[in-house]
Amino acid sequence: GMKALAESLGVNIHVNAEVEKIVVEDGEAKALIVNSERKDSDIILSGADYHHSETLLDETYRQYSEDYWKKKTFAPSSLLFYVGFDKKLKNINHHNLFFDTNFETHAEEIYDDPKWPKDPLFYVNFPSVTDPFMAPENCETGFFLIPIAPDLEDTEQLRKQYFDIIINRFEKRTNQSVQNNIIFKESFCVKDFKKEYNSYKGNAYGMANTLMQTAFLRPKLKSKKVKDLYFTGQLTVPGPGVPPSLISGKLVADLIEKN
Numbered sequence: 001g002m003k004a005l006a007e008s009l010g011v012n013i014h015v016n017a018e019v020e021k022i023v024v025e026d027g028e029a030k031a032l033i034v035n036s037e038r039k040d041s042d043i044i045l046s047g048a049d050y051h052h053s054e055t056l057l058d059e060t061y062r063q064y065s066e067d068y069w070k071k072k073t074f075a076p077s078s079l080l081f082y083v084g085f086d087k088k089l090k091n092i093n094h095h096n097l098f099f100d101t102n103f104e105t106h107a108e109e110i111y112d113d114p115k116w117p118k119d120p121l122f123y124v125n126f127p128s129v130t131d132p133f134m135a136p137e138n139c140e141t142g143f144f145l146i147p148i149a150p151d152l153e154d155t156e157q158l159r160k161q162y163f164d165i166i167i168n169r170f171e172k173r174t175n176q177s178v179q180n181n182i183i184f185k186e187s188f189c190v191k192d193f194k195k196e197y198n199s200y201k202g203n204a205y206g207m208a209n210t211l212m213q214t215a216f217l218r219p220k221l222k223s224k225k226v227k228d229l230y231f232t233g234q235l236t237v238p239g240p241g242v243p244p245s246l247i248s249g250k251l252v253a254d255l256i257e258k259n
Helices: 002-008 050-055 066-071 103-111 156-174 190-197 242-258
Strands: 019-025 028-034 037-040 044-046 077-085 095-098 122-125 140-148 182-188 229-231
Touching (some): 156 182
Antiparallel strands (some): 019 028, 122 140
16 A cells, blocks of 8 residues: 555654644754654655644744635535444445435535534445455445534534434435444544544545635645745645645655755
8 A cells, every 4th residue: 555655665654753843943944843852854744734734833934824724615524434234235336425315405504504414415435345355254344424514513412413314314215224233333523533633623625626726826835934844735736635635745746856
């Protein structure tokens, strides 16, 4: 995978290493404070959440204010469920879209009037349909996703409420009973995106691809205020998603070589 490829190219990966500060001296990025220890570097490239990365700088070196981020339109967050079943399911594909409720209403509840959706659309992925090694024999593994507005209230009660909603609809639409066959269930939502990824407002996909948030109108790959400080990932150029984020890495690598 990506880890093996990176290591084959000479990358050293450090885990359990929280970056606490980007050290700037005389306008140049000089070091990171990691687990209270200084790590000097010639160049600093952040692939973390862009907003979070800038909070690691003293305010005078930040390119974008809090008001800048507040005014941006963000793509949805998500409520995710990872579910294991002790039987093979029927009437399913690898990718399954349950768009059996009103799309416009759900979209309004994400962008226009942010709140938990009344009748959510959802997506389900069953990787064990195409890869038998993704689940034990005669079992199924599923990934359920509800797109929601970022920064919503996130409680265990709400997670349970929405799992009940979608699993009941799933049973109805696929004409089968599955709830008594659940042997594993774990959820991931707004609070987890914030905690695990330092994601701004708990978003899952970065800034929305609106006309005024595309191409050169997105946050820059190279800091305008700090020499030798660069950024990559879904909040910068070219945009959200795995392929664009990989392209972002290639673009910033070329930029670093050029400079």
